[in-house]
Amino acid sequence: MTARRDLWAGLAWTSPFLLGTVVFLLIPAAMSLYFSFTEYSLIEPPLFVGLDNYRHMARDGLFWKVVANTAAFALGSVLVGTPLAIGIAALLEARVRGSSFVRAVVFFPTLVPIVAASIGWMWLYAGEHGLVNRLLALVGVRGRDWLNDPATAMPALIAMSLWIIGSPVVIYGAAMRDVPRSLYEAADLDGMGPATRFCNVTLPMISPAVLFNVVVSIIWSLQVFAVPAIMTKGGPNEATNVYALYVYRTAFDYAQMGYASALAWVQLLITLALALIVVLGARRFVHYRS
Amino acid sequence: MSDRAESTLHLTRRTALGALAAGAAGWALLPSRPRSHAGVPRGRTEITYWEKWTNREGEAIQAVVDRFNQTQSRIWVHRIPVADITSKAMVAIGGGDPPDLVGFFTYNVPQFAEAGAIMAMDEFDGLRDGLPPLDPDLYAPAVRRLLTYRGRQRVGVNTCYTLGLYWNRAHFRERGLDPDQPPTTLDRLDELGEALTALAQDGRIERAGFLQNMPGWWPTIWPIFFGADVYDAEADTCTIAGDACIRAYEWVQATARRFGPEQTRSFMAQFGRSNHSAQDPFISGRASMIMQGPWMANFINAFNPGLDYGAAVFPMADELAGAGVLPGLLEADVLAIPRACPHPEEAWTFFKHMQSVGVQEALARAHCKPSPMRTTSPGFAVGHGNPFVGAFDAIAKSPDVKVLPQTRVWKQFSDLSISAFDAIWSGADVPTELAALQSRVNDQIATDAARRARRSRA
Amino acid sequence: MRTRNRSNPLARLTLYAALALLAVAFATPLLWMLATALRPADQTLDPTVGLLPRITTDAGDTVSPLAPTYWSGVAGVVADNTRAVLDSPTHDFPLYMQNSLKVALLSVLGMVLSSAVVAYGLARIRWRGRTAVFIVVLATMMMPFTVIMAPQYLLFRQLGWIGSFKPLWVPAWFGGAFSIFLLRQFFMGIPRDLDEAARLDGCGHWRTFWLVIMPLSKPALAVVALFQFMAVWNDFAGPLVFLNHERMYTVALGLQMYQNQHGGVPWNLVMTASLIATLPVFVVFLLAQRSIVEGVATQGLKD
Known part of the structure; x- marks a missing residue:
């Protein structure tokens, strides 16, 4: 009796979310799945074309370039960002005078509107007057036009994304504070140095947070849109054309909503697959406290 | 929050945040009065015109619009600067909420014309508006080619350029x-x-x-x-x-x-x-x-x-x-009337105004461009911002000039x-x-x- | 760690150096933006100008930054730049701010209320399927915006919402994954005895929710409100897709358009505009830094 009543109560209380998910997420996703089998330009009704859009991807050179660019961005920002964030968090956890101020400074870029942050960094990277090149000039290095050079544009965007690292740093910091002191004391008794202790005690203990952050940043970096859309518009020579930007362009610049929907669904499947692989693959390394 | 000093601090912060939220709410609830929207005279039909130009070029088109508005008693054109105009127009037209006029790039024409998303000029043939009809012979031949897709004129010119x-x-x-x-x-x-x-x-x-x-x-x-x-x-x-x-x-x-x-x-x-x-x-x-x-x-x-x-x-x-x-x-910039726009007849009146030799030459002078019309008025080059506009004008009128692939x-x-x-x-x-x-x-x-x-x- | 650092002055020095380096590295981009916003147009690209602008008297003498008139000079430049941005003939920033605020307040209100209700359902009612629903909550975070942006647009058109702000705030009234997650974690931590006591007093779920859970959850609710405010204020893709009319632009979108159309050339004005867009977030952060940081930290505790 109560179980039944509780079931109804639970459904009633969660109904806003369930309803919202169906209306704003599942129905649009289903529509997009349908569009992915059509030729559709927004200004004309959709026309069913079967698997054409998916088949077209194999022959679409730009698609592969975009996949490679997105992979480069994701790899760059996850592989560099994760150790960097853990390192910064460890540094900030050595609680000395001023460390909370530094934490605030590190965290603040996370809150800067992404448009403002992107514009600010365009100015930092700008030709000969940008700060980056001015600083390089001080040490006698001749700078380049970072965002307009196909070789440096993507690394420049990755470097910028590393500036927005506040959230993982805070999460790692919280996880490090949760590590029981007794484990450190035991490690000290075993005669471990700080480095060994970090690898043998801290890292395993914060591994759930690492897994969480890696998954989140993979999801985030596969969806990155605003930064390249504002800073480079995908250029130069498509060097920073990433997946979400390509989907947006295909839909709204090339007027191929059908193909764009197919691309978006592939993106969703890739995201799910990667998240699953990481979570399953990390099982052996992640240490959950019971 | 453990000691007292911090909790008082917290309290004042909370008060400050509350005051901030209240102030923000108050401001947000104030009726918004867009600056650009002010001054539509009573009784005029307001039509919206999306144009990609900004800065100096935007000011020039605004001057043309202002002059039109002054000479009118029926229509009020509201120019809105729109970036990413292709995608915005596509979404707006596809979404059933199009503006009355859009300033497109020429490469948009085949796309939108083929989809029937913009009106062809001959669709206005039956309209009795008491104004002289549009004369396609006024355009320079290459311009006329750019405005035409599959034999019908789909857009008007809005300045052109050569290199x-x-x-x-x-x-x-x-x-x-x-x-x-x-x-x-x-x-x-x-x-x-x-x-x-x-x-x-x-x-x-x-x-x-x-x-x-x-x-x-x-x-x-x-x-x-x-x-x-x-x-x-x-x-x-x-x-x-x-x-x-x-x-x-x-x-x-x-x-x-x-x-x-x-x-x-x-x-x-x-x-x-x-x-x-x-x-x-x-x-x-x-x-x-x-x-x-x-x-x-x-x-x-x-x-x-x-x-x-x-x-x-x-x-x-x-x-x-x-x-x-x-x-x-x-190459040219073009002016289109989206199908199913709210005020096609008023848009057409403004469109024809824009296609006159006088307006196009004035706009071309302000944008520092050659004239897109078949014949250039004798005074056009005098005092033109580009002292060498004659060269650009000659290319525009050359029978050998090419346009971008349509x-x-x-x-x-x-x-x-x-x-x-x-x-x-x-x-x-x-x-x-x-x-x-x-x-x-x-x-x-x-x-x-x-x-x-x-x-x-x- | 504390004891070890105290005992070793060299380690302590290294630590301070590293912290200082960190602070400089992360603060520099913003400081440089700020420095650029302090410059008059003719100094924007001048390589001889450092962090502080050059202020000259009418006679052409350079004023030292130590002189009080220097700072009134800087204030004058800031006022000029700000006015140039706010009075821009093509971009109505005061209106964009108001638009952003409207959307932000409506969606904050909706997000807090709905997410709290849903979180209550997940945390305080024991029913079969609640774990499944919770997994759905987490899974919705994975959906790329690209998949749903166009269909959502068509949906909103069907609903007659295009041409209004509704696409930007109505969905918030159905809760959001992150807010629900955060509030669920918080509600789980509230002792169950309180519910039992309320039930003995004859309270149903609705009254328990309002009289017991909500009053105890003010800090968590504040965090949700702050995050939602910032998410809406900073959102770029949503307004880009759903808003057609310049007079409805939000600050983020207006800023992008402003930058785009100036080709980034008057950097002092573009930076001023960027800082104007950042200012509200900065104020909120100063006032509620601790809640925000705690809120972020909670995200990582999904084990």
Whole structure:
């Protein structure tokens, strides 16, 4: 009796979310799945074309370039960002005078509107007057036009994304504070140095947070849109054309909503697959406290 | 929050946040009064006009709109500057919420016309508005071609431009060259380009004579100066791998080889997005010759009025120069009326006003461009912002002038050709690269054609 | 760690150096933006100008930054730049701010209320399927915006919402994954005895929710409100897709358009506009730094 009543109560209380998910997420996703089998330009009704859009991807050179660019961005920002964030968090956890101020400074870029942050960094990277090149000039290095050079544009965007690292740093910091002191004391008794202790005690203990952050940043970096859309518009020579930007362009610049929907669904499947692989693959390394 | 000092601090912060939220709420709830919206006279039908221009060019179109509004008692045109106008218009039209007029790029025309998303001008034929009908003979022939798609006029013109060669007369003098003799053939352009280039001791380019990748906005233009087409409109095929096109890009590649692809690229990189500013390579005197549009004079006036320069028809291959033809590229901005817009009749009235010789010449003068009309008024060049507008006007009216390919896949064509140009500049084999580009573009055209066919069957 | 650092002055020095380096590295981009916003147009690209602008008297003498008139000079430049941005003939920033605020307040209100209700259902009612629903909540975070943006647009058109702000705030009234997650974690931590006591007093779920859970959850609710405010204020893709009319632009979108159309050339004005867009977030952060940081930290505790 109560179980039944509780079931109804639970459904009633969660109904806003369930309803919202169906209306704003599942129905649009289903529509997009349908569009992915059509030729559709927004200004004309959709026309069913079967698997054409998916088949077209194999022959679409730009698609592969975009996949490679997105992979480069994701790899760059996850592989560099994760150790960097853990390192910064460890540094900030050595609680000395001023460390909370530094934490605030590190965290603040996370809150800067992404448009403002992107514009600010365009100015930092700008030709000969940008700060980056001015600083390089001080040490006698001749700078380049970072965002307009196909070789440096993507690394420049990755470097910028590393500036927005506040959230993982805070999460790692919280996880490090949760590590029981007794484990450190035991490690000290075993005669471990700080480095060994970090690898043998801290890292395993914060591994759930690492897994969480890696998954989140993979999801985030596969969806990155605003930064390249504002800073480079995908250029130069498509060097920073990433997946979400390509989907947006295909839909709204090339007027191929059908193909764009197919691309978006592939993106969703890739995201799910990667998240699953990481979570399953990390099982052996992640240490959950019971 | 553990000790008392902190909790009082917390309390004041909370109060401050609360006050902030209350203030914000108050402001948000105030009725908003958009500045741009103010001043619509009572009783006028307000029509919205989306235009991509901003700054000086935006002010010029606003002046035209203001004048129209003053002479009207029925209609009030509200111009809205819109960035990313193609996608915004597509979404708005597809979403059933279109503006009354949109300022498009010419490459939008095939797309929107084919989809029936913009009205053809003949659809207004039956309309009795007491105004003289639109006369397509008023347009320059190339402009008229641009406005027409599949035999029907789909859009109106809203200024046009052609491209010419700007040269720095002071640099010519400095190298002992006659500043009144700009190159007329490509061979001469190469010679002068080499003579005018200044290299630093370490081989870096200090000043460029002439580089085809500067500013590099028209990567498909070069075959025009060899008399070749990159697209065959009759057959709806890309022809960029033809012999004359190969010669054109081999000529481009020769320049890159002469000065080094890396050297030229790093020279270019110094300018970044500074085109049309005080740091622009030509305006700042770092490039002696450059291909640019007529508007350049406006920017020279603004940023370096002392620059001693000239502008003329762009040089061409010897055989063309000998044949007395005047090749070039004409591009235009266009004005469209979206289907199902809220006020088509009022939009049409404003549209016709915009298509008059007087308005187009006034706008062209303000934008520092040639006139898009068949005949240019005698006074047009007098006091025009570009002292060399005659050259640009002559190209616009030349029977040999070409327009950009009128195909639905132009955007993809253009994006692909940017990569191909870059590869060629870096030293890729020209025939191979062009063949690959041509087959990719034709692939896009074929895919598109197949889809059109399937759609018309359905 | 504390004891070890105290005992070793060299380690302590290294630590301070590293912290200082960190602070400089992360603060520099913003400081440089700020420095640029302090410059008049003719100094924007001047390589001889450092962090502080050059202020000259009418006679052309340079004023030292130590002189009080220097700072009134700087204030004058800031006022000029701000006015140039706010009075821009093409971009109505005060209106964009108001638009952003409207959307932000409506969606904050909706997000807090709905997410709290849903979180209550997940945390305080024991029913079969609640784990499944919770997994769905987490899974919705994975959906790329690209998949749903166009269909959502068509959906909103069907609903007649295009041309209004509704696409930007109505979905918030159905809760959001992150807010629900955060509130669920918080509600789980509230002792169950309180519910039992309320039930004995004859309270149903609705009254327990309002009289017991909500009053105890003010800090968590505040965090949700702050995050939602910032998410809406900073959102770029949503307004880009759903808003057509310039007079409806939000700050983020207006800023992008402003930058785009100036080609980034008057950097001093573009930076001023960027800072104006950042200012509200900065104020909120100063006032509620601790709650925000705690809120972020909670995200990582999904084990």
